[in-house]
Amino acid sequence: MADRNSQQRTIREEVSLEGVGLHTGKEVKLTFKPAPENTGYVFRRVDLEGSPEVEADVSYVVNTQRGTNLDKNGVSIQTSEHVLAACVGLEIDNLYIELNASEPPIMDGSSKFFVEALEKAGTVEQDAEREEYVVDQIICYRDENGSEIIAMPADEYQVTTMVDFGTKVLGTQNASIEHLSEFKTEIADARTFSFLHEIETLLEHGLIKGGDLNNAIVYVDKEISEETLKKLRVAFNRDEISVKPNGILDNLTLHYPNEAARHKLLDVLGDVALVGTRIRGKIIATKPGHHVNTEFAKKLAKVIKAEKRNNVPKIDLSQPPLMDVNDIMDTLPHRSPFLLVDKIYELTDTHVIGMKNVTMNEPFFVGHFPGKPVMPGVLQVEAMAQTGGILALKSVPDPENYLTFFMKIDNVKFKRQVVPGDTLIFKLELLAPIRRGICQMQGYAYVNGQLATEAILMAQIVKSK
Template sequence: MALQHTIAAPVSLSGTGLHTGVSATVTIKPAPENSGIRFVRTDLGTPVEIPADIDNVVDLSRGTAIGKDGVKVHSVEHIMSAFAGLAIDNCIVDVDDEEIPLMDGSAMPYVELIRKAGIVEQAAQREFIKIDEPMMTFLKNDVAFGIFPSDHFRVTLMIDYKHPSLGTQHTTLISFDDYVNDFASARTFCFLSEIEKLRESGLIKGGRLDNAVVVQDVELTEDHIDYMHNLFGWKGSIEKGDNGFINNVQLRYYNELCRHKVVDLIGDFYLLGKPLMAFIQTAKTGHASNIEMARKIREHIRKSKEKHENGEAIALNHEAILKTLPHRYPFLLIDRVLKIDHRKSITAIKNVSFNEPFFNGHFPETPVMPGVLQIEAMAQAGGIMALYDGQKDDKTKGGSSIAFLAIDNARFRGAVFPGDVLRIEVEMLKDRRNTIRFAGKCYVGNKLVSEAEMLAMLTKKEP
């Protein structure tokens, strides 16, 4: 059971905001269970609290800004990424100006700040956002997202820039165990031509040549170097990068820029308000597309919840089946649930492969699926119908298990051969608290091959 976390004591750091150029102090403080991450602007006459949530995102022009009643906090993505990477659920973030300091352009300063404070386990259980079916989405500018069911958070990300120092890069975060050592210190990056135009327009007032990896995409002459010194007020050296980056900045990872995109994505997705369990595959993403995809995930979860609450049928994948039934290979006989209406009906399938172990002896020359296993498939489908209860986490832990008491009116009406797809349809006949009776039928195509009625008892699991 995963429990919530906060920090042990208040800690602070100060720095300059990328966009505003103002110096700000951030103080993170412990927060009670189930309160989430909340930003508080303390520089105003009356402090304004802004929950870290995608519904409060108000600006995505150069980073992720959240706001409420006209009050904003810019550049929350790196500190939110650190909270996600260290499994911090509840914290107050006091900031005495409108932007979170950029620091070195990575999430590592905030990781170190949280570790300095100490991480405290709380009594309440963590709640996760779980994806029940794949989501494929194509957004503007060739951005693509695939969101797949998973038992933990995982990301594979690709970038593709038409610049010889960047080219095509990809990276994978297998789990948050890799976050601190392999991703948190990856710095933000920008193109020289891009930041010059932004600075000339009065933007990125806090941008310096040492708080980002600057890609040299324009020719550097002596006159150009003098111009940059004046434009940025930079007193340090500005040299042509033989490796494609200003001042020959050495990368912390060979694909550091791609890894930083993962850092940003983690921070943006943590604005969903709870940790996400999903395998994310994406290409060419940025803050705007991250938030757009996060909103689509929230809408998907909302619709799934409404279907369940309204009694509408939903589908289950293999992962959900494994979390509902104790059966495992070679005795798990349900491959997918096409639709389920909790404690009313279920339709599931079993793909009957020639590699099924029972075909070795039943029968070697004429392989036929044993009728008793068709009965077992009906029983397993009935068990899922009775036990699965929508979007709740750890659906059967500490809950109920099922014990079968009787099989009645069993009939076998056709043979099931290798290559067949067995469709199992079960309907509840009687549901009296802890005792249920249901009827099951197995089909191959439209042909009924077996049927039976079963009596079962739901029992509380042993702690």
């Protein structure tokens, strides 16, 4: 499920900024603080007793009407997406985000000021390696309104958004980033936007208290009456407001012709951050919004959780192995018909991944359920142990002069039958450093991406005479 590349990062020192919440209108101070490895993004409400924390986790999403709002045990975080987009865009892995209100400051409606603050704080590498979910299949979520988000394989994290609100004033727009390094210059300063009819509704309900028309592009999608203009002048404390020829209010100038699509991309990055894992793959979002973004994030999180639970190794069987059968025979004393591992694809100080093709010609099929050939479970464990022997013998400088012997097998579980034509993938991981020649490993065997057998194996490395 995961590919580990490079180190996790946090910020060098804490940094703060202040502003008002868009919907609450409350003055708020936000402080980014360094966080230990494997923390992820964690919001902390310092205005509440005990400074309760809300992890940036899609399972806490409760409302997506005017932003992505989280709630954990009654503790709320509103409009989380612009802050989270900045964290992802700068490739920072671990952060505490302290707030003295429920909502981060809206600033100018983009991620620009959060990016600037985080860059001012600087970043530092941490000891733990970064975990990344590698998309290797099409993952799709579509809602009844025709919004759709698809994740597909790609060499790095890429996002494309396509927006179409069915209005002449906005039209159809697209935006893309091929590399996260483009976020700061191409996406971070794209501001949030609204349509005039939405602004009118929000004003009638006493919302957007923090809006001063310097933090939102307003597209005028209907005839604007003098009465509405009067309301807007009062609400935003402006002497004059008019509509530009391009159909937006004259409070600000567009940074890009497709600023709306770029902001939607920003929102996708912030909402998908709630999956809690870095992603290597391409996301294509058609008519995205916070609801469809977070529903997609929930689906993606489920896929990742299932793969983590199964712990299925990702190897390309078409690539040359690290060790072929001749290399294996140079290390292990086993020979046909009892050599039960064909290739080794990965070998580190702490884990090994091997493979066996199960053919109809295996000698054990002659007598083991000959009418319905099934590989004996004990031989699956033996094959797993032989693969583990390669890992154990890596700890000695002259493995050809050592043997490994079983000492104990625990927690053996057989999950599915292994039959002719199956390819068994073995993964063994050290449970503790090898001491005094004692090697304890957690072993798994997989067929077709599903767990077939698991066991905890203990072996002893002994010098051969």
